Amino acid sequence: QLPPVGSAESPAMVPANFKRLGLHVSRAVLTDTVRQSRTSGILRNATWLRRAMLMDPLPSPRLLLDGYDDLHVTDGNDVADVVGECYRADGPDETIIVTRSNRRALQFNLGIRSAILDYEEELVKGERLLIAKNNYTWSATIKELDFIANGDVAIVSSIHSIEEKHGFRFANVTLTLPDRDVDVPCRIFLDTLTDESASIDRAELQRLAEARMADPEANAPDASWETRLRRLRKDEYFNALQVKYAYAVTCHKAQGAQWKNVVIDLGGIAPESQGLEFYRWLYTATSRATSRLFYLNPGEMAE
Known part of the structure; x- marks a missing residue:
């Protein structure tokens, strides 16, 4: 499992963390791969x-x-053709680009x-979106x-207003x-779709919180601070879903999912950045594919 961004290890994978809570910890080693066939080049690279x-020094x-039909190399000139062919063969839901940032x-x-999709509007019916932050309101x-999870894929089935x-x-x-087979009427932030940050900046959210608490549409003029804060926790604007487009994702967002076709973006990665963290990233990205990489x-x- 990839560690959280900025961390050297995944706390959820460290037995000592659970033992300190007084819990009994058992260990198991997964030895059988079912995502790819045993003769798969995808599996061969993931295993390597x-x-x-585990080697010291790290190679x-x-x-x-060589010799694998499920592995391919492409470049920036052909990547649009590759993605387009994958869409025609298996659909956008079975194709993903995994990148570093x-x-x-x-x-x-x-x-x-x-x-490829010929979308001109910022948001269209049928759009594939990725939830960028856990949300319990909607x-x-x-x-x-129970909640809408960070990393969930959502399809826009209707656009009511902007x-x-x-x-x-x-x-x-x-x-x-689609993974939950449920429809959710909700409000989403449009700004996050084209923002380079992973989610809305804390200072921006604080600005929105203050605006909503002061808005007479949300609170009576004589409402106490405690009442305003309580209403903010359920406010549909402050708790709008933070979403991204879901055709290309970072590797952290791809964890736990799989696709038939995966394109791994290795461009612009300097040799000095190809240490253990890069190995973990590349292993996780490689193992997301089931048919073609x-x-x-x-x-x-x-x-």
């Missing part, structure tokens, strides 16, 4: 990467490509929407839904969560 992470990363994910997302009235308030732009929509601009790693 996992074993290489230079390399890709094992939110900025590059945004660039890929905007390119796919314009060059699931409160849906019996089978509005601007307190300097933020919102859309009132109905989202379908495309390495985009792998450089010397493919030689």
Whole structure:
């Protein structure tokens, strides 16, 4: 499992953390892979990467490509054709680009929407979105839904209206969560779709919170601070869903999911950045694919 951003290890994978809570800890080693076949080049590379992470010194990363039909190398000139062919063969729901940063994910997302999907509007019916932050507000009235999770994919089934308030732009929509088989009427932030940050900045959220607490539409003029704060916790604007386009994602957002077709963006990764953290990233990205894996601009790693 990839550690949280900025951490060297995953706390959820450290037995000592649970033992300190007085819990009994059991360990198991997963030895059988069912996501890919045993003759898969995807599995071969994932296995090599996992074993290489245990070596000292850490070897230079390399890709094992020869003799495998499920592995391919592509570059920036052909990536649109690759993604388009994958869409035609298996659909956008079975195709993903995995990249290193939110900025590059945004660039890929905007390119796919314009060059492949021919979307001109900022948001369209059928749009694939990625939830960027856990949300408990919009699931409160849906019996089978505890919360909407960071990393969930949502499909825009209806767009009801778009509005601007307190300097933020919102859309009132109905989202379908395909993995939960449920429809959710909700409000989403439009600004997060084209923002390079992972989610809305804390200072911006604080500004919105103060605006909502002072808004006479949300609170009576004589309402106490405690009443305003209590209403803020359920406020539909402050708790609007934070979403991104879902055609390209960072590896942290891809964890736990799988697709038939995965394109891994290896462009612009300096040799000095190809340490253990990079190995973990590449292993996780590689193991997301079940049928076809495309390495985009792998450089010397493919030689």
